[in-house]
Amino acid sequence: MVKMDGSVETVLWVILLLQASAADATWWYISQVSLSHYGNSIRSNRRPLHPLVICGDIPGLIGRQRKLCRNNPNVMLSLREGALIGINECQWQFRHSKWNCSTLEKDSSVFGKLMLKVGSQEAAFVYAIQSAGAVYGITKACSTGQLPQCACDDTKRPPSKSRDRKGIFTWGGCSDNVKFGIDFTKRFVDSKEKITRDGRALMNLHNNRAGRKAVQKSMKLECKCHGVSGACTIRTCWYTMKPFRDVGNYLRQKYNGAIQVMVNQAGTKLIVAQRTFKKATRRDMVYFESSPNYCIYDPTTGSLGTAGRECNRTSKGTNGCELMCCGRGYNTVNVRKVFKCECKFQWCCFVNCQWCEKRVDIHTCNGPNPTKPPHSMFHRNRYFRQTS
Numbered sequence: 001m002v003k004m005d006g007s008v009e010t011v012l013w014v015i016l017l018l019q020a021s022a023a024d025a026t027w028w029y030i031s032q033v034s035l036s037h038y039g040n041s042i043r044s045n046r047r048p049l050h051p052l053v054i055c056g057d058i059p060g061l062i063g064r065q066r067k068l069c070r071n072n073p074n075v076m077l078s079l080r081e082g083a084l085i086g087i088n089e090c091q092w093q094f095r096h097s098k099w100n101c102s103t104l105e106k107d108s109s110v111f112g113k114l115m116l117k118v119g120s121q122e123a124a125f126v127y128a129i130q131s132a133g134a135v136y137g138i139t140k141a142c143s144t145g146q147l148p149q150c151a152c153d154d155t156k157r158p159p160s161k162s163r164d165r166k167g168i169f170t171w172g173g174c175s176d177n178v179k180f181g182i183d184f185t186k187r188f189v190d191s192k193e194k195i196t197r198d199g200r201a202l203m204n205l206h207n208n209r210a211g212r213k214a215v216q217k218s219m220k221l222e223c224k225c226h227g228v229s230g231a232c233t234i235r236t237c238w239y240t241m242k243p244f245r246d247v248g249n250y251l252r253q254k255y256n257g258a259i260q261v262m263v264n265q266a267g268t269k270l271i272v273a274q275r276t277f278k279k280a281t282r283r284d285m286v287y288f289e290s291s292p293n294y295c296i297y298d299p300t301t302g303s304l305g306t307a308g309r310e311c312n313r314t315s316k317g318t319n320g321c322e323l324m325c326c327g328r329g330y331n332t333v334n335v336r337k338v339f340k341c342e343c344k345f346q347w348c349c350f351v352n353c354q355w356c357e358k359r360v361d362i363h364t365c366n367g368p369n370p371t372k373p374p375h376s377m378f379h380r381n382r383y384f385r386q387t388s
């Protein structure tokens, strides 16, 4: 056996650790990179951000991604914003579900290793919403003039005056340059999947594209009226993306109707798992495996479990205590809730509200070994008003 010198051993260990973390890392980690230690150079044109810094902080980027990162540090900042928008929307969409899209601190896999290991419906959603968030973040940065690489999109503007149901309008304003956002996101995000080319990579590529398409689909015509006393004789119109909530709602529907697929014999294509199912379109989400049970805390997979989650006693949905707590029962506490009420509009322009108080029952899921009785038998809902 070869005896290793201590420092060589350390170096080898570091290399091994880096490789291990890189395998479980995704570009999503850019959302977790703190910008505070970069100081004022962020968003300041005078002292541009040193491109190597932010690119070096994201583990698991492949060569092509690092190069794009180094050459476009400002786009990376919008990509970071987009990743945060995606996470925020994911958590909102799944706030009532067992899996609630939470992110893990200091974990390069961001949503837990489960998302990378198991090709579940949730993984499909995460890839799609993060890709959509990236397109959205970059496109908004283009429109607000933060990126010299892109500006408003003029290509959708017809040569002269256009006509729609409401009459003639002229083009103006700034159409969101979704094309730049889509192209950059595709180049950056998809490049990692193109080096593996296994079944899971095909799944990720499909869902990444579904995310980009969802933003593209959300483009709408927005117009502003001009003319004497609001007569609207002239309108200026432009294309803009709908709020990201619309994209989130749309992708949530696609998640509900996600299509289970498998890889064909040659390993080159995804085909529907059951012949009676409809074929997946480019807008559909695809997945391989049924979802794991998100009931129990499991640090090895990153499943947080549902112990301590709030549930609704009467709901039959995923937020109902029965489903949410996986049959473990729940604990009920009666708490005081203060809120604004009886708001009256006063001329002009105040809204006067009273403070009201009500007692509400909050139900939270028991852990795997319940120590408390399943739930209290009595619940009180008293309303009373206080003058403020």
Ligand SMILES: *[C@@H]1O[C@H](CO)[C@@H](O)[C@H](O)[C@H]1NC(C)=O
Pocket (backbone or CB within 6 Å): 091, 095, 100, 101, 102, 103, 304, 305, 306, 307, 308, 309
């Ligand atoms: C998700 O649920 C876990 C408990 O299972 C909780 O700790 C976490 O704060 C929740 N995350 C979000 C984003 O609501």
Ligand SMILES: *[C@@H]1O[C@H](CO)[C@@H](O)[C@H](O)[C@H]1NC(C)=O
Pocket (backbone or CB within 6 Å): 312, 313, 314, 315, 316
């Ligand atoms: C609980 O669910 C019921 C039925 O879905 C709904 O009417 C009620 O508003 C929910 N309660 C809370 C506190 O969300």
